[in-house]
Each structure stands twice: as structure tokens, then as C-alpha cells.
Amino acid sequence: MLYAELLKLWDESVQAMDSRDWQGALEKLQQIQEPTSRILFNAATAHLALGHLDMALKCLDLSISKDEHLAVGFFQRAAVNMQLERLEDALSDCIWAQKHMRKNTVIDYKQLGLRFKLYSWQVLHNAAAAYCRMGQWEQATEVLLQGGGAGHLEAALDSIERREPPTPLTVPESLVFRPRKQEVEQLQKKDFLGKAKVISSLIPNDDFGGFEPLRQQKPGFYEPKADRAQESRYMRVRTPYMARAPEQLTVPGGVVVFLFGEEDRDGMINVIYDGQRGLLPVFLLEPAEVNTPKAKNDNVIISMSKSNPIFFGDHICCLVWILAGDPAPSELGAFSSQRD
Numbered sequence: 001m002l003y004a005e006l007l008k009l010w011d012e013s014v015q016a017m018d019s020r021d022w023q024g025a026l027e028k029l030q031q032i033q034e035p036t037s038r039i040l041f042n043a044a045t046a047h048l049a050l051g052h053l054d055m056a057l058k059c060l061d062l063s064i065s066k067d068e069h070l071a072v073g074f075f076q077r078a079a080v081n082m083q084l085e086r087l088e089d090a091l092s093d094c095i096w097a098q099k100h101m102r103k104n105t106v107i108d109y110k111q112l113g114l115r116f117k118l119y120s121w122q123v124l125h126n127a128a129a130a131y132c133r134m135g136q137w138e139q140a141t142e143v144l145l146q147g148g149g150a151g152h153l154e155a156a157l158d159s160i161e162r163r164e165p166p167t168p169l170t171v172p173e174s175l176v177f178r179p180r181k182q183e184v185e186q187l188q189k190k191d192f193l194g195k196a197k198v199i200s201s202l203i204p205n206d207d208f209g210g211f212e213p214l215r216q217q218k219p220g221f222y223e224p225k226a227d228r229a230q231e232s233r234y235m236r237v238r239t240p241y242m243a244r245a246p247e248q249l250t251v252p253g254g255v256v257v258f259l260f261g262e263e264d265r266d267g268m269i270n271v272i273y274d275g276q277r278g279l280l281p282v283f284l285l286e287p288a289e290v291n292t293p294k295a296k297n298d299n300v301i302i303s304m305s306k307s308n309p310i311f312f313g314d315h316i317c318c319l320v321w322i323l324a325g326d327p328a329p330s331e332l333g334a335f336s337s338q339r340d
Helices: 003-018 022-030 037-050 053-066 071-083 087-100 120-133 137-145 151-161 181-186 329-339
Strands: 106-108 117-119 234-237 256-259 268-273 276-281 285-287
Touching: 003 022, 003 037, 003 181, 022 037, 037 053, 037 071, 053 071, 071 087, 071 117, 071 120, 087 120, 117 120, 120 137, 120 151, 137 151
Parallel strands: none
Antiparallel strands: 106 117, 234 256, 234 285, 256 268, 268 276
């Protein structure tokens, strides 16, 4: 199983536990093919909440087998063994829990995802509770006194004096091992590029931010129109205009502007002039003349004689012969007949 799939099921099971949906959490955990020690501990917590002591004990056995130094696992299993009246096993688990604490007074499991601190006095409390249930009251008192007279053990000592076994301590069912928040956030897809935004467009209210495919050319020959001024968006300002509002432009007369939008109901239109965009009155604008290059009617000089020059028009396609001297009229006639 991929770690991402395990992480997803683990997170979903924790969310179900937060909603106290213990059965739903178990269904998620059972889908994990190779559960870790922490996941098995969570499964034991769900079974305890449902009252399944045998299944909880089995899950704790598997959890400890995967992490033999998990002191909180021994601590939790000792409490389950006491509920099942397995007192010797419970006492053994308390001893192992105390050993794996390595003389530390507290172990904080926050770094592993469990918001729980296991104190040495809690382990001694459960050991004393096991001794009391075995009828060894004096041994239970000695174990509690090993805690150095901790204030948390005074209630247990008073209970022993009254010959009442202390209640075993357990990890609260609301506290379970949780996956790292950073890893869970990485499961969600992120859009690093973001969404394209239209900054400028000639089309009013244009919000299309994608790429427009190439348009197929219409079949047939392209015939240019004689008058392109009607389609051009370049307009000439008739007279100078002074801006009367922040969104308007100040332009001199006779300049050419580019229409950027359509006429609004106030008779103003968006134009671009000198790199700036603003509003101008429509009545000040007139179509700008489109300068189209005109064909030059240059004649080709065939004869360089000053007295009798001969010309051919520019629309006649011919092959020019280079002759020595000026061509005679008979030669030109022969050349013309060959062309025809």
C-alpha cells in the first residue's frame, strides 16, 4: 500500500473518532494492509470505546510487537488486563512500562502525534491497583511510596487505607495518534499556476482566460475592400479636448486615437492615446484616413534617345533584350510580335 493511501485512511479514521464514530473508524483502519504501531493503538482505543476488551487487548499486543519500546502501549495494556482480571499480566505490563520510561519522570508523545504525557506516577498507580486486586495491600503501599510522595498518589494511598482498590488509569479515548498536519495537507491537490485572468481585451465583458485555437481560413480568395476606414478603430480628434473628470483624457486636436470600447449612454467612449486610456466624447471623433500605398505608373524606358524616346507601360510583362545602341523601329516591332 502506498504511504499516501495509508495516510488518507489514517486521517479519515481520526476524524471519525473525533465524531465518536468508533465503528466507522475501525472500518477505515481495517482497510490499511500494513498498520503501524500507532495505528494499532488507535484501533485498540476504538475497541475500548465499544467495550470490546478482547479485541482491544489483541490490538495492543500487535502494537507492542511492532514497537517494543512503546511505554504508553504497556501502560494501556496493563489497564485492559486489569479489566479482564489478568492481574499478573497487568503487573508485568506496569513493570515493562516503568522500564521503558528509562528513569524519566515523564514522556511527551506529542511529537508522535499523541497529545498525552505519561508520568511515572501513573505507572506506579496502576501497579498499586494490580497489587490491591491481588490482595497484596502492603506491596501496593510500598509501590506508591516509591513515587516520592507525589501529590497525585495521595488519593490512591487513602483508597488503600480504606481497603478499596484504586481505579486503573488509562489514556483518554479522545486522545489518539494523529498523522502530521503537513503530510495531510500535501494530500490535497494544489494549483501552483493559478487561474488566468483577462487584463485587457477588445471584447466588452470578456472573462475568457484560456487559449483560443487557430481559426480555419474561409475558402476562396481574399478580396481587399476599397474602403477600410469603416472597419478601422483609429479615429481622429477634430478639436482639442480638456479632461473634465479623472477618467477622461486631455488630447490636442488632429491626433489619432484608438477606440478601446463602445459608446456608452453618456456619449463617451474609451480610447487609447499616447499609452494612456480614458474617455472622450464621441462627437469629437471622425474616421481616420487609411493610407494605402498606390501603385506607381512608372514607365520602362526602352530607348535612351533624347530625340525619340520609347516607353512601355508598367503593366506590360515582357522580356527585356539588351542591345547595343538604340533599337530600330523594325526591331521593336519584331519584339512586340514575338511577345504577342
